[in-house]
Amino acid sequence: MLRLQERGENIYYTPLSEGKHHILIDDMTRENMDRRKQDGFRPAVILKSSPGNFQALLTIPKLGTEFDRDVGNRITERLNREYGDKKLCGCIHPHRALGFENRKPKHRKEDGTYPQVKLLVTERRQCAKALELSRQIDREDAEAARKRTLVRQAPSSSLRPGDPASAYYAHLENIRRHLVIEDHSRADTMIALRMRANGHSREAVAETIRTYAPTIRESAKGRDWQRYAERIADYAFGMAGDRDMMRNQRYWPLWRKIEGLDKID
Structure with a gap:
């Protein structure tokens, strides 16, 4: 990984789990970070990915239904539309690796260096608010599936x-x-x-x-x-x-x- 960075690469992690969703909220401003906190969404990890820019990872258990993938994608899309990157809608998504540099050209300093990705918060926790939202979306998906069947048969x-x-x-x-x-x-x-x-x-x-x-x-x-x-x-x-x-x-x-x-x- 160090050799990759020396070569000028950006380093990312993609969290994967059989039983959990790891929801990334990307490109958050300080203002959106505060709103996210006030709204009750509690991440397990918060990273400072560049000056004035933050990434948060929320962990929730998968519900074990046929709609698990769609639930994860829709939560990701909703939370990013509200607080982060409005184009992000896929649940399985990389985030910047702690301790490595954000080597986007726009972040290059006058001395030729780049800002380092910093860990601000880490806590072994699940987000109750996001879990509540996942159950709501799962119910919506189940109802949509029922309606699809009715409409197709009508x-x-x-x-x-x-x-x-x-x-x-x-x-x-x-x-x-x-x-x-x-x-x-x-x-x-x-x-x-x-x-x-x-x-x-x-x-x-x-x-x-x-x-x-x-x-x-x-x-x-x-x-x-x-x-x-x-x-x-x-x-x-x-x-x-x-x-x-x-x-x-x-x-x-x-x-x-x-x-x-x-x-x-």
Whole structure:
């Protein structure tokens, strides 16, 4: 490791456990550190990764359900969105190694040295607040799984206009009538764009993709669905989505009818 650092490398650890989640909150300011503490989230480790910048690791037990991976990813995404790096959403994630240098060019000092990663807090503990949040997310996942089953089994006539789940499957059925779906990701981007055109929020689109996209694959394992959904939503509500919305403006009335928002002539 010392030789790697001498070569100019940054050194990281990735904590792994069969029975626990190790949730990283990255790129925290001092202000966000204080808010995190006031909100009751208690890390086992706090590192000062660079001047004015902190990393925290929260430990909680896995619940042993089929949703463990998604629970870890969603907690990571929520806590980082609130306190840290808003782009971080994967639970298994590296953090900087204690005692080694943060060799990002922007941290280089005038004498050519770099700041050292310092340990501020270490305590053998689990975070009760994060564990409570994990149980809530696990219940949400179980309820979403139940709804997926109901929606997939429901006849199209019973789908509710304006309901995101109903919208997802209605658009999917329409796409399948016109195209052979060889790339499910392409179908998801088309559905996300249609849902945006019909007035669904970015948050609703991302959550719908995260929840229901796995149901149209033969296997949903091995993919970070939270990150996947964020990428799809970024497209639909970004510059590329703006462009494709205008290109497909003539289809907007049809897309509304597909969701049952307007009567079909």
